[in-house]
Amino acid sequence: MRFEEEKKELIHRLKRVEGQVRGIQRMVEEDRYCVDILVQLSAINAALKKVGYNLLEDHTRGCVSHAVSNGDGDEAINELMKVIQQFSKS
Template identity: 50%
Template sequence: MHDETSTYGYSENKDALLKRLSRIEGQVRGVARMVEEDKYCIDILTQMSAINAALHKVSLGLVNDHIGHCVVNAAQEAGKSGDMSPLTEKIDEATAAIGRLLR
């Protein structure tokens, strides 16, 4: 668990991130409505593809923010202290997150 008072890489773009997630939420509700209304399966699949693409875009942005903020900060601290373990931890976190995205 991470400190709740920390500033993360996405913090500067938090409003834009929340706006994107709200749009994705609306898309998901729209797909549910399409299913309720018995819409054509290919049209539903097309919308699902758009949702997946939007989620991937948000995910890649978060990975970029993690690397650009958290990993870079850990590298700077490692350079000052000589302790590479926090940097290794952040790199491992990024690698694991990317692995989860690829599944």
């Protein structure tokens, strides 16, 4: 149940981001001030980072913990470290 709630919440936030991206398209079309567009882009990136850190946490609590408990954590942690670095730099 809790899982379904989280999925809904996640999709809700992604729909909001989708709307924000469309909003930026309009700002570009209407020749709005660059700095205002950049502030909006920053807001979208921050929202996506938040979504990403939530997913990262779910993944660590779920898949990675299961793998570790089954004495099989090495590969799961390799993959986790790789995706953390990739995501942090983006």
